[in-house]
Amino acid sequence: MFEFLNSTPIWLLILYGIVFLFSAFFPAAFIYSMLFGWLHESKRTKKLISREQRIAAIAGGDNVHTLSSPINIEKVSSAGLVMTNITVSPSWWQLFLGNIKSIFGGQIKSYDNVLAYGRAEAIQRLREQALGEGWSEVINVRVETSMVMNKVKGGQQNKIGTLEFLAFGTGIK
């Protein structure tokens, strides 16, 4: 049964092995993404919610807002820029669902979740950083979204890649 092993040169066997590994890796990764992607996602979301509750308890409400003047502080002693960011990307399975959905149009739920998570996480990090640096309030908060690190090539231009969310504001105390 394994007679061909003796007759084939070793380098050819190694080559076959490499080709097999590569051809098996992508379907396996895709199936993993389909079966366990939601697990990773719900873990992230749970962690984020518990952090949000903790900060709300410490700060006694929200310490970031978009107004350009302070709400709770009367005399400002110092001010500085606070910024945080996060890069997120959809899983292979979410990309696949999104590609199928974009044929018919309409709401793409799988991208919705990724974007909502990324933005909430960026704002949450801003709250934590503001607390950590000792600012009692962050005014004029802005959130920016941009697509980074995606390969811009011919027909690939419309494809969703890695998204970056940046949240920044002026910390005051």
Next chain:
Amino acid sequence: MQPGATISLHMSNVETIPGRTITASLGLVTGSTVRAKHIGKDILAGFKNIVGGEIKAYTELLMEARTEALGRMMLDAAQRGGNAVVNVRFATSSVAGGAAELFAYGTAVIVEQE
């Protein structure tokens, strides 16, 4: 001012520096940088893509690059004799495959303690 010198000016993204008064405006100052991650980290990020979520390597890279862009902006402001930058804005664009340009701009001003 030597390039690469670490300077720290007052910065804010509102029209003034809260708690201080602006005495002079010195015009627009800008700073930018283009960064790419080395290919090994790109491949690792590709693996992370399978389940989605945060890609820490890119988050760090972009924050580092943005800090550098801010540093160049502050250098520009310091060369004009300002001690603060107000109304700071950011812009990000993907210029080539795997590289990103981070751009920071604002208005250089001279502020005084109230």
